[in-house]
Amino acid sequence: NxxxxxxxRHLVRRRGQEARLRCSPMKxxxxxxxxxxxxxxxxxFMVYLQKExxxxxxxxxxxxxxxxxxxxxxxxxxIQQVVRGDSAxxxxxxxxxxxxxxxxxxxxxxxxx
Amino acid sequence: KQEVTQIPAAxxxxxxxxxxxxxxxxxxxxxxxQWFRQDPGKGLTSLLLIQSSQREQTSGRLNASLDKSSGxxxxxxxxxxxxxxxxxxxxxxxxxxxxxxxxxxxxxxxxP
Numbered sequence: 001n002x003x004x005x006x007x008x009r010h011l012v013r014r015r016g017q018e019a020r021l022r023c024s025p026m027k028x029x030x031x032x033x034x035x036x037x038x039x040x041x042x043x044x045f046m047v048y049l050q051k052e053x054x055x056x057x058x059x060x061x062x063x064x065x066x067x068x069x070x071x072x073x074x075x076x077x078x079i080q081q082v083v084r085g086d087s088a089x090x091x092x093x094x095x096x097x098x099x100x101x102x103x104x105x106x107x108x109x110x111x112x113x
Numbered sequence: 114k115q116e117v118t119q120i121p122a123a124x125x126x127x128x129x130x131x132x133x134x135x136x137x138x139x140x141x142x143x144x145x146x147q148w149f150r151q152d153p154g155k156g157l158t159s160l161l162l163i164q165s166s167q168r169e170q171t172s173g174r175l176n177a178s179l180d181k182s183s184g185x186x187x188x189x190x191x192x193x194x195x196x197x198x199x200x201x202x203x204x205x206x207x208x209x210x211x212x213x214x215x216x217x218x219x220x221x222x223x224x225p
Contacts (some may be wrong), residue, residue: 031211033211033212035213035215040163040214041200041217042117042202042204042215042217043157043204043210043213044215044217044220045213045214048211048212056211056212083158091156091157091216094210100128101162102159102213103124103159104149104156104159105156106155106156107155107156109154
């Protein structure tokens, strides 16, 4: 069991470009969560997805950010027209159920130049 | 609104010392509390998870306690080693919620 896999580990984008972050949950886990960690801060909840459904996106900025978890393939967090303030570490976690313990991935560190 | 605070923000100790990291939360209606370790540029490793009905959990040199009524948890590290140097994050999950609410962490440096 490879755990929660995130790629890429590091991503550099110029202002205005799009960033796509991928997350493959642990085998048998159908619940995926995305968190963002700004420099020197704790992690903040962004979005909770189950297969083909967004359950809670209350932590996502209203503009430019979107997430999906298709029936086949990884979960994708997409940031359009990136700005410097989007530079952060983005962590994905998965669980077998919504009140089960999480397993976190190693994160994707996005740098916007 | 639940808020999680960790004190101190940073801590530097000589090898071999026993130390305590503190976490406080404002709403006692929690489902569980979890301590994580984060190494620079790496992901989160779960250290200990305490359910709301429990008072403490132990794993090796680590002991975490929970006092729901006062909104506090402590992580005790015995006989600290340089390999313990990392950021330690506390996170609470509220009743009937799937979200984890994190503190800002304590950066620990254990000097050889």
